[in-house]
Amino acid sequence: MIISVIKSLDYKDKTAEQIYSILNDKNIDYTDTNFWTWAGVADVIGNQGAECLRIALSEGGMGWAIHQLGGKGLILSRQDIQQVLYSLHNHGIPGMELLASAVKRKRSILEDKGIVVTLAEVKEALNYINLQDYRDLKIDQAQDRLYNYKLNMNTWDGNPDTEPKL
Numbered sequence: 722m723i724i725s726v727i728k729s730l731d732y733k734d735k736t737a738e739q740i741y742s743i744l745n746d747k748n749i750d751y752t753d754t755n756f757w758t759w760a761g762v763a764d765v766i767g768n769q770g771a772e773c774l775r776i777a778l779s780e781g782g783m784g785w786a787i788h789q790l791g792g793k794g795l796i797l798s799r800q801d802i803q804q805v806l807y808s809l810h811n812h813g814i815p816g817m818e819l820l821a822s823a824v825k826r827k828r829s830i831l832e833d834k835g836i837v838v839t840l841a842e843v844k845e846a847l848n849y850i851n852l853q854d855y856r857d858l859k860i861d862q863a864q865d866r867l868y869n870y871k872l873n874m875n876t877w878d879g880n881p882d883t884e885p886k887l
Contacts, residue, residue: 723838723846726830733854737844744843745829753824756794765823766816777814781805798824 763771789795810817873885
């Protein structure tokens with residue numbers, strides 16, 4: 722799979738290190754628009770973190786959010802909810818930044834594709850791709866020579882001195 726991902730990039734004049742950097746650059750927006758319940762929240766920040774969130778929401782007059790998280794769920798990537806989560810983080814509530822970034826953040830190409838690779842694996846893939854590209858070039862050149870040979874043979878007058886060469 723890493724080969725197809727590399728081929729989707731402008732890779733031809735880049736080193737393996739440059740490609741690895743591009744693959745790991747976090748520049749793809751990720752937004753989870755699923756409804757989150759308390760169970761999902763606890764999966765990310767643990768039971769204690771979820772309880773801290775419940776208490777903070779209750780003290781902040783956001784009982785409605787507590788009920789939503791206990792029912793159908795709440796879309797945590799909504800801008801107003803993101804602001805609340807980061808505000809709670811700034812007020813020392815543990816896990817809030819982690820929860821906020823679990824649903825809205827920048828991801829790398831590798832993260833977006835669910836791939837984990839090392840620089841060595843990128844080098845190996847790039848070597849394979851370069852070999853493939855070289856083979857394709859040589860095959861294209863041979864096909865061009867054969868095509869031109871066929872054209873020249875079809876117009877050759879039979880003179881042995883001017884016989885086309887392959």
